[in-house]
Amino acid sequence: MQHISAISLFVEDLPAARAFYLDVFGVPVEYEDDNCTVVKFDNVLINLLQIAHAPQIVAPAAVAPREAGSRFQLSIWVADVQAVYERLQQRGIALNGPLDRPWGLRTINFIDPAGHSWEVGQQLER
Numbered sequence: 392m393q394h395i396s397a398i399s400l401f402v403e404d405l406p407a408a409r410a411f412y413l414d415v416f417g418v419p420v421e422y423e424d425d426n427c428t429v430v431k432f433d434n435v436l437i438n439l440l441q442i443a444h445a446p447q448i449v450a451p452a453a454v455a456p457r458e459a460g461s462r463f464q465l466s467i468w469v470a471d472v473q474a475v476y477e478r479l480q481q482r483g484i485a486l487n488g489p490l491d492r493p494w495g496l497r498t499i500n501f502i503d504p505a506g507h508s509w510e511v512g513q514q515l516e517r
Contacts, residue, residue, distance in 0.1 A: 397429075397436040398465070401445040401454060402505040408439045411504050415482065432467075442505075457506040464500075464508040472497045472513035491515060 402408040409428040412418060418437075422429040427440045445454040455462065469475055472489050476499050479486055488499035496512035503509065 395435055397438055399438040399440050399445070399448065400503075400505060400507050401442040402439050402503075403442055403457065404504060405439060405441050407504040412437070412439065415479065415484070415503075439505075461502075461506065461508040464510050466510040466512060468496075468512050468514070470513065472499055472511055475499065475511050 400408075405426075405428060409420075409423070412428070412430050413420070416430070416432070418430040418432055420428060421431045421436055426444050427438055429436050429438045431437075440448075442454060476486060476489055479499070479501060484501050486499050486501050489497050490499075491497050492512075495515050495517065497515055498510050498512045500508060500510050
């Protein structure tokens with residue numbers, strides 16, 4: 392059990408989430424129905440699931456509302472953070488950064504329409 396296959400993100404507005412992921416990340420749709428859209432990042436599937444269907448898959452845990460704030464962050468490493476920053480800025484996405492972090496990454500951060508936090512990082516030269 393050392394390989395992540397899929398991550399489910401709970402969304403209030405599935406069409407908005409779908410459009411965001413296809414536009415911002417340019418990832419292909421692997422599967423979709425009325426309740427979810429599954430997109431593929433290399434070997435990991437991201438399941439954008441209507442929040443109304445989340446309780447049945449996370450029980451006995453509770454589903455937190457968006458207003459509860461971020462509880463995790465997804466990260467992507469790239470060769471040129473500045474280029475990604477400029478592309479996302481052109482799309483009108485609110486960004487934090489670029490910032491040079493003490494752990495050796497230059498990062499930008501943003502959230503998707505459902506409030507999930509994303510970090511894009513570039514390794515800094517030492």
